[in-house]
């Protein structure tokens with residue numbers, strides 16, 4: 001069936017309920033973006049620290065502990081732990097790319113960017 005939500009041909013009560021839920025979703029999405037931005041600010045600092053001290057971008061042991069912890073948190077929150085793991089892995093892969101870029105731009109502990 002094709003959706004008629006966009007055409008205005010929807011019970012006003014249903015439309016109102018949908019709008020209420022979507023407002024909530026929009027707030028949550030904004031919070032997620034802000035939280036992710038804060039997380040990336042912290043990981044950028046980790047990336048610089050690792051580059052300056054010539055530490056490897058990835059730390060598989062740390063990642064294994066984070067995944068185990070996040071899976072537990074997800075289960076308690078009734079979120080699919082497999083989804084939580086995929087989501088964390090997706091973010092960490094991006095962080096590692098950032099770390100690698102920072103390491104490339106760092107020579108003898110000096111930032112060569114700019």
Ligand SMILES: O=C(O)C(=O)C[C@]1(C(=O)O)C=C[C@@H](O)C=C1
Nearest residue numbers: 043046058059060062063092095
């Ligand atoms: O904690 C670190 O060592 C980081 O570089 C941060 C982080 C993360 O995004 O949480 C990213 C890469 C590592 O493999 C582990 C964790």
